[in-house]
Amino acid sequence: MVSQTSETSQTDIKVTFRGKTPVINLPVRFTVSKAESFRLTCQELFSQENTTGKIILNFSNTNFIDSCGIGSLVTNLKKAKEKDTDFILCDVNSQVMSVFTLTGLDKVLTIEKSIQPEVKNNRKSDENQLPITHPSIKSWVKRLIDIVGALVGLFITFILSIPIVIAIKFDSPGPIFFAQTRCGWMGKRFRMWKFRSMCQNAEELKSKIKNQAQGAIFKNENDPRITKVGKFLRRKSLDELPQFWNVLKGDMSLVGTRPPTPDEVERYEVPQWQRLDVKPGMTGEWQVNGRSQVKNFEDIIRLDLKYQENWSLIYDIKLIIKTVVILFKKSSGAY
Incomplete structure (x- = not known):
């Protein structure tokens, strides 16, 4: 009582x-x-x-x-x-x-x-x-754009995968793909796919690499775990092409927030969980505003919340166009 x-x-x-x-x-x-x-x-x-x-x-x-x-x-x-x-x-x-x-x-x-x-x-x-934590979650037009974009992206991935697979195999031993657990909408965990850009035992070596970022993220500009082919794939974001499969499945969107790892999320303060109110994206504010050059976690939070505040279908399309333009630049900010 x-x-x-x-x-x-x-x-x-x-x-x-x-x-x-x-x-x-x-x-x-x-x-x-x-x-x-x-x-x-x-x-x-x-x-x-x-x-x-x-x-x-x-x-x-x-x-x-x-x-x-x-x-x-x-x-x-x-x-x-x-x-x-x-x-x-x-x-x-x-x-x-x-x-x-x-x-x-x-x-x-x-x-x-x-x-x-x-x-x-x-x-x-x-x-x-399930709750509508953000208008983009229930937008059937956004989902339709994701499906169409993912199908086109997977077709491009299939064509480019032949030289990429050959290059990865000749460059270093190990699998073609790299799968990593990431946190999506509301913190739901999923397996995100990439073309492998690091050595085979990269996860075991992570603790030996200096973290140049501040906060709940890990960045190193000269990470020795990245292979020669991996550096090229990352610079042009070709390593992320398999993520079109994640978009097609619905775990990710073409445009959204940066998909964090579980160990990053474990370090979040309560307000920082807001970035998980939308689906993670292959691109977003972080992608067109410095990408790997953004080394402060608070800046990533700010960019993710900016995306949520400004979101619209037109805004998504603008970010996609900006991403394509950046990828064709010699220095795209990724490593």
Whole structure:
């Protein structure tokens, strides 16, 4: 039985208590401002000596969650594990549950079995209930452009793949393609494909390479792991041609934000998760404003949010044209 109601000193998130167990009452719209309040609320509860080893998250009023809401849950779940505290989610409706299923969080969060049974059985229903975190997500015209562009791109990739494959094979031992896990819309993980531009054991050598970038990204202008052919492929962005397959599948878009790696996302502060409110793109603001020359993570965040604010179909087309122009320049800013 609830014995006490309070608000934490730093936030407007209401906390009630069942005996000594805190119950955090989540807002109707669990977005960036509320997500930060939720993080601070959990931080305050973790610091209290009388907090029990369990915190209940009440989702009964929540019908919308975006990337920042997901990010704050992930961040606090890690902190809870460090503090040996259980997070228990209750009264999660089908709309929110569909997001947890999309991102795989349904497998790592402890959710009380009060969810509607159709959530597990009707995948089409889940897809229809996914939140519209940005207008571009539900634009059928943007998706049509992606499909047409991906098909044209795959045709070009097929033609160019013959000399590229031969060059990669003669240059260094290893596979033709390189697959890496990236985070897409809402943090959903997918395998992004490229033509291999590095030596075969590049991932193992990464820790030995100096990071010249600032923040949650990795850049090195003279990365010794990049092969001779790889340098040419990267300069002309030919290594990214297989990503047209990711666009066709719907994991990516032709234009969007930069697709981050999971280890980058793990270092995000809550507001930085906003960049995952749209699909990642093969090109975008980061591509036409310096590409690899952008070495500060805050600048990448700024460019990604600029894309979200200015997005329109015309804006996408302009960015595609700018990208093509840049690729034909001698120095395109990529390495």
